[in-house]
Amino acid sequence: MSYQWFIVARALHVLAIVVWIGGIAAITTVMFPAMRRLESNEQKVWLFQQIESRFRPQARMAWLIVGLSGLYMVGSLNAWARFTEVRYWWIDAMVALWVIFGLLLFVIEPLVVGPRLERRLKAETAGALARIQAMHWILLVLSLLVIAAAVAGTHGWF
Numbered sequence: 001m002s003y004q005w006f007i008v009a010r011a012l013h014v015l016a017i018v019v020w021i022g023g024i025a026a027i028t029t030v031m032f033p034a035m036r037r038l039e040s041n042e043q044k045v046w047l048f049q050q051i052e053s054r055f056r057p058q059a060r061m062a063w064l065i066v067g068l069s070g071l072y073m074v075g076s077l078n079a080w081a082r083f084t085e086v087r088y089w090w091i092d093a094m095v096a097l098w099v100i101f102g103l104l105l106f107v108i109e110p111l112v113v114g115p116r117l118e119r120r121l122k123a124e125t126a127g128a129l130a131r132i133q134a135m136h137w138i139l140l141v142l143s144l145l146v147i148a149a150a151v152a153g154t155h156g157w158f
C-alpha cells in the first residue's frame, strides 16, 4: 500500500514539475519574444504583468506540491542518508533548486523586486525587461539540467 502512495507522490511530483517548469519555458521562449514585437512600452509592461500575475499562483502551488511529494518520497524510501552521499548529488540539486525558487516566489519577488519593479519598468522598460528575460533563461536552463539529472539519477545513471 505504501508503495502505491509512493507512486502517487512521484506522479504528483512530475505533474507539478511539468506545469511549473513548462510555464517558465513558455514564458521565456514564447511570451518574451512576442512581447518584444509589441510597439509601445505600455503594451509590453501590460502583457508582462498580466502573464506573470496569472502564472505566479500556479507556480506557488506547483512549488508546494513538488516539495511535499518530494519529502514524502524521501520519507517513504527512508532515504535521508542520501542527502550526504556524493552519488546522490542530484537529490541535493533538486532541493537547492526548490529552495531558490521558494525564495524567489515567496520572499524576493513579493518583498524586494515587486515593489520596485513598476517604477523600473516605467523608467527603463527595455533594460528592465531584458534583465528579467535573462533571469528567466538562467532559471529555465538550471531547471532543465536538474530535471535531466534527477531522471538519470532515479534510473541509476550515477
Ligand code: HEM
Pocket (backbone or CB within 6 Å): 010, 013, 014, 017, 021, 066, 067, 068, 069, 070, 071, 073, 074, 091, 094, 095, 097, 098, 143, 146, 147, 148, 150, 151, 154
Ligand atoms: C524539496 C524538494 C525535492 C525533494 C525532497 C525531491 C525528492 C525526490 C525524490 C525522493 C525522488 C525519487 C527518487 C527515487 O525514486 O529514487 C524525486 C524524483 C524526481 N524529482 Fe525531485 N525532489 C525535490 C524537488 C525537485 C525539483 C525542484 C525538481 C525539478 C525541477 C525535481 C525533479 C524530479 C524529477 C524529474 C524526478 C524523477 C522522476 C522520475 O523519473 O520518475 N524534484 N525527487
